[in-house]
Amino acid sequence: xLIPLELTESRTEAVVKNSAKSASDVMxxxxxxxxxxxxxxxxxxxxxxxxxxxxxxxxxxxxxxxxNIYLDTALLRNYREAVDGIASRLKARIRWYGNLFATGAxxxxxxxxxxxxxxxxxxxxxxxxxxxxxMGTRDIDVLLTESQLPAAIRSYIGLMKPVLVNRxxxxxxxxxxxxxxxxxxxxxxxxxxxxxxxxxLQQTTEFKNxxxxxxxxxxxxxxxxxxxxxxxxxxxxxxxxxxxxxxxYHLSNSR
Numbered sequence: 001x002l003i004p005l006e007l008t009e010s011r012t013e014a015v016v017k018n019s020a021k022s023a024s025d026v027m028x029x030x031x032x033x034x035x036x037x038x039x040x041x042x043x044x045x046x047x048x049x050x051x052x053x054x055x056x057x058x059x060x061x062x063x064x065x066x067x068n069i070y071l072d073t074a075l076l077r078n079y080r081e082a083v084d085g086i087a088s089r090l091k092a093r094i095r096w097y098g099n100l101f102a103t104g105a106x107x108x109x110x111x112x113x114x115x116x117x118x119x120x121x122x123x124x125x126x127x128x129x130x131x132x133x134x135m136g137t138r139d140i141d142v143l144l145t146e147s148q149l150p151a152a153i154r155s156y157i158g159l160m161k162p163v164l165v166n167r168x169x170x171x172x173x174x175x176x177x178x179x180x181x182x183x184x185x186x187x188x189x190x191x192x193x194x195x196x197x198x199x200x201l202q203q204t205t206e207f208k209n210x211x212x213x214x215x216x217x218x219x220x221x222x223x224x225x226x227x228x229x230x231x232x233x234x235x236x237x238x239x240x241x242x243x244x245x246x247x248x249y250h251l252s253n254s255r
Contacts, residue, residue, distance in 0.1 A: 036233035056176035190244035
């Protein structure tokens with residue numbers, strides 16, 4: 001492990017503190033993220049349930065595609081910690097929006113941590129790049145090296161490599177009281193990422209499942225059951241990263 005951790009700190013807290021974020025910034029960014037796996041329903045029917053919800057969810061952004069390159073160690077430590085349900089864990093991804101092969105996309109490096117049931121995300125802008133066929137691990141290394149990342153973050157991701165590409169279409173809502181943000185993800189697509197030139201032929205598309213997420217500050221947790229019980233969807237630990245790794249690399253777990 002490249003980041004020295006104190007015994008009283010989680011790995012997420014140590015990385016964030018070493019990246020020069022203040023303690024108050026860290027606390028403000030913590031939130032709950034509750035996921036629901038909706039099977040055998042169309043996006044239209046799920047949207048209908050959202051629009052009829054007593055919380056009066058309303059659209060806050062136009063729909064858009066979300067693109068990710070996930071980073072992990074050679075032994076897939078982040079994947080295995082997620083599968084094992086490790087309470088304090090972290091995953092790293094490069095994210096941009098819109099066309100997968102957009103010219104001059106503006107990506108960010110995201111470190112998304114989980115402390116028990118609460119999530120935290122730190123975002124670091126990267127230099128513009130163009131995602132293309134033929135890219136390999138070296139191209140991602142150059143992108144990260146030439147971007148102005150804090151030293152602790154560079155060290156943390158230094159032993160990682162790109163292992164998975166995924167994208168999906170996302171729609172956004174917020175409750176009338178402003179306490180709950182809801183997203184609907186569908187048309188999930190996954191592809192492996194090889195060390196050398198990628199043609200993204202090792203891929204799979206998941207059309208039948210829809211992921212609904214409700215995100216909110218910790219103080220709103222008391223009334224979350226009022227939101228969830230009205231949907232009737234099955235709450236899940238579903239992780240798009242875990243699902244993609246298992247689809248592409250033919251892994252399985254006993255969850």
